[in-house]
Amino acid sequence: MPRDPWSLFQPLLLACCAADIEVLDAAVPTDANVLLNSGCEEGTAHWAGWHGTLTTVSPGRSGAFACQICTDPDLTSSTLDAPQATNDVSMPAEGSTWVARAWVRAAPGTPAVEAGLFIREWANFSDVVEFEGTGWIAADDTTWTFLEVTHTVVEPNNFVLDVYVGQRGQPGDCFLVDDLYLAQNY
Numbered sequence: 001m002p003r004d005p006w007s008l009f010q011p012l013l014l015a016c017c018a019a020d021i022e023v024l025d026a027a028v029p030t031d032a033n034v035l036l037n038s039g040c041e042e043g044t045a046h047w048a049g050w051h052g053t054l055t056t057v058s059p060g061r062s063g064a065f066a067c068q069i070c071t072d073p074d075l076t077s078s079t080l081d082a083p084q085a086t087n088d089v090s091m092p093a094e095g096s097t098w099v100a101r102a103w104v105r106a107a108p109g110t111p112a113v114e115a116g117l118f119i120r121e122w123a124n125f126s127d128v129v130e131f132e133g134t135g136w137i138a139a140d141d142t143t144w145t146f147l148e149v150t151h152t153v154v155e156p157n158n159f160v161l162d163v164y165v166g167q168r169g170q171p172g173d174c175f176l177v178d179d180l181y182l183a184q185n186y
Helices: 005-020
Strands: 048-050 052-057 066-071 077-081 097-106 113-122 128-133 137-139 145-152 160-168 174-184
Touching: 052 077, 066 077, 077 174, 097 113, 097 137, 097 160, 113 145, 113 174, 128 145, 137 145, 160 174
Parallel strands: none
Antiparallel strands: 048 052, 048 077, 052 066, 066 174, 077 160, 097 145, 097 174, 113 128, 113 137, 113 160
8 A cells, every 4th residue: 555645754844844833723713803793793782982873784794784883963073982991902912913904984875984994002091102093095885995904012011902993074974884803913
């Protein structure tokens, strides 16, 4: 019976290169989304509208729902944000890299808005020490727009890392957010 070709090379490979082989634990995903209710499929749990009213609308970009934020009538910007200590990364390691993603669009019937995705490092619940974002990207009411930002933690011993999606437009403008994602980028 012919011998398995792997059995011929396995001893040689292990002898010369064992120190260079990295074994990953298959039970621990390296790109797990840390955000809860990332598409508002469970209502508005784990999210809040800042300077706006948060609701859900159907359909979403994927799934049955998306988050909708309507800016307060006397303001021109609003965000989809998480309440304190919700959807945060506690004590992110200095030098760790994180990637955030989201899909956005203006709500049907709303003129185009500008949307952005942002990652923040907090020293405590009131002081942002580092900040990274996509900048403001035009989003209309017919097409979902993909946003992505990567951030490397630069401060040691930071309290929290979080993500939010913002929009700039006119008072009362509404925008939709779906499929939010935040994970450590290995």
